[in-house]
Amino acid sequence: MACPSKSATVGDGRFRVNANGKLLDVWLLARCVSCDRPRKLTVHERMPVRSFDPAELHSYQIDDPELVASTLLAPRLGRRNRFTLDWSHAWRLETSPAHSEEILPFRVDVVFDDPIPIRPDALIALGVGVSRSEARRLVRCDLPLNRPTRSGFTFVLLDRD
Numbered sequence: 062m063a064c065p066s067k068s069a070t071v072g073d074g075r076f077r078v079n080a081n082g083k084l085l086d087v088w089l090l091a092r093c094v095s096c097d098r099p100r101k102l103t104v105h106e107r108m109p110v111r112s113f114d115p116a117e118l119h120s121y122q123i124d125d126p127e128l129v130a131s132t133l134l135a136p137r138l139g140r141r142n143r144f145t146l147d148w149s150h151a152w153r154l155e156t157s158p159a160h161s162e163e164i165l166p167f168r169v170d171v172v173f174d175d176p177i178p179i180r181p182d183a184l185i186a187l188g189v190g191v192s193r194s195e196a197r198r199l200v201r202c203d204l205p206l207n208r209p210t211r212s213g214f215t216f217v218l219l220d221r222d
Contacts, residue, residue: 074129076121083110102142165220176211
């Protein structure tokens with residue numbers, strides 16, 4: 062019986078490249094989080110060898126970690142293999158314990174090490190210790206706070222008064 066879970070981990074991040082004549086299949090190997098069974102996420106299916114850039118093909122063959130990450134983050138891979146990435150424990154917010162003693166308003170730069178999608182209002186609310194609606198009231202920012210972003214941003218935290 063197949064596992065109904067749609068959560069997987071890539072573990073070591075390995076590709077499998079299979080040749081069938083002049084056609085190639087490329088899969089990203091993953092393990093189910095629930096049952097620990099291996100799963101192949103289709104990256105390319107029955108593609109002519111000539112259609113691959115030689116550097117890209119070499120990267121698949123050597124399991125290039127950057128290619129694993131970019132492939133996993135590609136929305137096309139999730140749609141094609143019917144899964145979504147669970148980002149619930151993939152990030153943390155480091156704040157200074159003395160942030161409440163600083164003179165308001167002050168500017169905060171948010172930098173992401175990896176392009177993890179998160180709503181800025183949720184991130185700010187967690188860091189400041191307020192609700193998301195309160196965070197939206199206390200913050201001035203150039204991007205929409207209620208839409209997920211994958212890139213760094215800057216905001217100004219205003220006084221609560």
